[in-house]
Amino acid sequence: MKHTEKIDDFIYETTYWTLFLNPDQYYLGRAVVVAKRKVKDLANLSNDEWLDFAKLIKKYESALRKAFGATMFNWTCLMNDAYKNNPPDPHVHWHVRPRYAKPAVFEGIEFEDREFGHHYARHTDCEVPTEILIKIIKQIQNNL
Amino acid sequence: MKHTEKIDDFIYETTYWTLFLNPDQYYLGRAVVVAKRKVKDLANLSNDEWLDFAKLIKKYESALRKAFGATMFNWTCLMNDAYKNNPPDPHVHWHVRPRYAKPAVFEGIEFEDREFGHHYARHTDCEVPTEILIKIIKQIQNNL
Numbered sequence: 001m002k003h004t005e006k007i008d009d010f011i012y013e014t015t016y017w018t019l020f021l022n023p024d025q026y027y028l029g030r031a032v033v034v035a036k037r038k039v040k041d042l043a044n045l046s047n048d049e050w051l052d053f054a055k056l057i058k059k060y061e062s063a064l065r066k067a068f069g070a071t072m073f074n075w076t077c078l079m080n081d082a083y084k085n086n087p088p089d090p091h092v093h094w095h096v097r098p099r100y101a102k103p104a105v106f107e108g109i110e111f112e113d114r115e116f117g118h119h120y121a122r123h124t125d126c127e128v129p130t131e132i133l134i135k136i137i138k139q140i141q142n143n144l
Numbered sequence: 145m146k147h148t149e150k151i152d153d154f155i156y157e158t159t160y161w162t163l164f165l166n167p168d169q170y171y172l173g174r175a176v177v178v179a180k181r182k183v184k185d186l187a188n189l190s191n192d193e194w195l196d197f198a199k200l201i202k203k204y205e206s207a208l209r210k211a212f213g214a215t216m217f218n219w220t221c222l223m224n225d226a227y228k229n230n231p232p233d234p235h236v237h238w239h240v241r242p243r244y245a246k247p248a249v250f251e252g253i254e255f256e257d258r259e260f261g262h263h264y265a266r267h268t269d270c271e272v273p274t275e276i277l278i279k280i281i282k283q284i285q286n287n288l
Contacts, residue, residue, distance in 0.1 A: 072227060
């Protein structure tokens with residue numbers, strides 16, 4: 001989880017989870033939610049961790065609708081990369097991709113969700129300048 | 145949700161969720177978990193629905209490890225298709241794809257996860273004969 005080393009992409013934390021902005025902002029507001037505890041599988045989450053995650057979903061979705069007009073959200077827990085290692089070293093985290101029926105415009109940049117209504121695209125690699133990433137984070141935080 | 149019309153793909157139900165086998169069995173044991181209540185977004189699930197879902201994850205993952213030797217699992221809540229309609233008509237459901245470090249063999253058929261350690265493949269469309277689907281369901285049920 002390289003996210004823990006980077007301070008700049010921190011958005012928010014709850015008792016059990018930390019939220020980081022994904023540097024790939026093709027889907028504006030795309031983020032990663034990482035369990036604070038070293039937990040390997042969804043099956044090992046506690047009830048408290050689940051309910052805290054549920055609250056975070058509600059909070060993040062609401063913030064993204066207000067901040068950028070997101071329409072809906074794709075949530076995934078995959079953890080495939082951890083199984084490239086031997087032994088595997090999974091650490092529970094979620095990816096959230098806000099999806100947009102209409103292009104979102106932020107700081108003069110248009111973010112267009114060309115696949116809306118379809119599976120998210122992979123290999124999007126839409127890296128925006130650091131100063132814009134920081135403004136995206138601020139805009140989300142102001143709506144949380 | 146066409147799943148509600150098909151009886152044959154029913155695997156299991158809990159208080160708040162129903163589990164159906166996906167006809168595409170490229171990832172052996174791939175299934176869909178559908179909320180019984182008409183609920184549009186993860187943000188609208190109740191605490192009871194979340195904790196019931198958490199229990200189902202635990203139960204299903206354990207059953208799949210025993211039934212077929214699954215290594216790990218990809219869980220996704222996407223709901224993109226519902227936004228092809230106007231107005232959109234989302235209904236909360238999850239996809240689970242069991243992933244396999246080594247090919248699984250069931251009823252003489254080899255199920256190979258060629259992307260293990262990577263994002264799941266799309267457009268796999270591995271439809272197996274109905275009698276095999278029924279046996280897959282039975283095998284899962286016997287391990288639940």
